[in-house]
Amino acid sequence: MKPSYTFYVVGCGGTGSLFARDLPQLLIGTEHRMVLIDGDVVEEKNLKRQSFQKHDIGTNKAIALARKINTFYDIECMAMDIYLTAEELSARISSDLYTIPVIVGCVDNDNTRALLEKTFTEQEYCVYIDSANSEYSGNIYTAVRRSNRQYGKLRSQIYQLAADKNPTEKSCLELAADGNVQYFVTNDRMAMCILEHCFNLIHENEPLILGVTEIDRFKEIHYTAN
Numbered sequence: 001m002k003p004s005y006t007f008y009v010v011g012c013g014g015t016g017s018l019f020a021r022d023l024p025q026l027l028i029g030t031e032h033r034m035v036l037i038d039g040d041v042v043e044e045k046n047l048k049r050q051s052f053q054k055h056d057i058g059t060n061k062a063i064a065l066a067r068k069i070n071t072f073y074d075i076e077c078m079a080m081d082i083y084l085t086a087e088e089l090s091a092r093i094s095s096d097l098y099t100i101p102v103i104v105g106c107v108d109n110d111n112t113r114a115l116l117e118k119t120f121t122e123q124e125y126c127v128y129i130d131s132a133n134s135e136y137s138g139n140i141y142t143a144v145r146r147s148n149r150q151y152g153k154l155r156s157q158i159y160q161l162a163a164d165k166n167p168t169e170k171s172c173l174e175l176a177a178d179g180n181v182q183y184f185v186t187n188d189r190m191a192m193c194i195l196e197h198c199f200n201l202i203h204e205n206e207p208l209i210l211g212v213t214e215i216d217r218f219k220e221i222h223y224t225a226n
Helices: 014-022 044-048 061-072 088-094 110-121 172-177 182-202
Strands: 005-010 033-037 076-080 100-105 126-133 138-146 149-151 211-216 219-223
Touching (some): 005 014, 014 033, 014 061, 033 061, 061 076, 088 110, 100 110, 100 182, 110 126, 110 138, 126 182, 138 182, 182 211
Parallel strands (some): 005 033, 005 100, 033 076, 100 126
Antiparallel strands (some): 126 138, 138 149, 138 211, 211 219
16 A cells, blocks of 8 residues: 655745746645645745745745645645744644655755755655755755654755754845746756655656755756765
8 A cells, every 4th residue: 555645845935936836736636635835925126036926925835835735735734824843833733643754855045954954854754855956057866764764864964954043144035036037947857856755756667866965056956875
């Protein structure tokens, strides 16, 4: 019997909203589900590089995306309109006894990333896909827990996570507001790469590839993190 998954998409901004837009097409006709998590509200400046439209302005991002998905696709998509602080995701996962959690991290700060890693390490069975990017490049870490054993490295096992947001002169959102559309191109490539990992996860004849996928302008490299 094939496992059923619940995809917890944490962060519905540049990469997360584009990934959430396309994931439903992989889930049609399956028992898999989606949960979107974000405390942000859609602003006009988000329209340049995120999967929102003008009528979404003023609405929570997770709720706005979930409404679209539930309208256009015959799948189950739920929303949590919160910023994760400590135990919210663990509590939500613990309340579901019938599906395997797939945590998809699309956040722009290491504080939240550390919370997602902690939640992952607490699970008996879990998949964790963590993305991070700058203007032209990014990387995706993929790890799995099976029977309380971890396969694949977490980001914090390769380098020390920052105590706060990753240092930049301007945030991705500020650069996008200045008319920098390169972030949209990079975010879209990141979202597509995550989608490829999810495709392999759902279709068991295509094994999930653990390790790190490096994405740069006009190239993509995957390797096993040591």
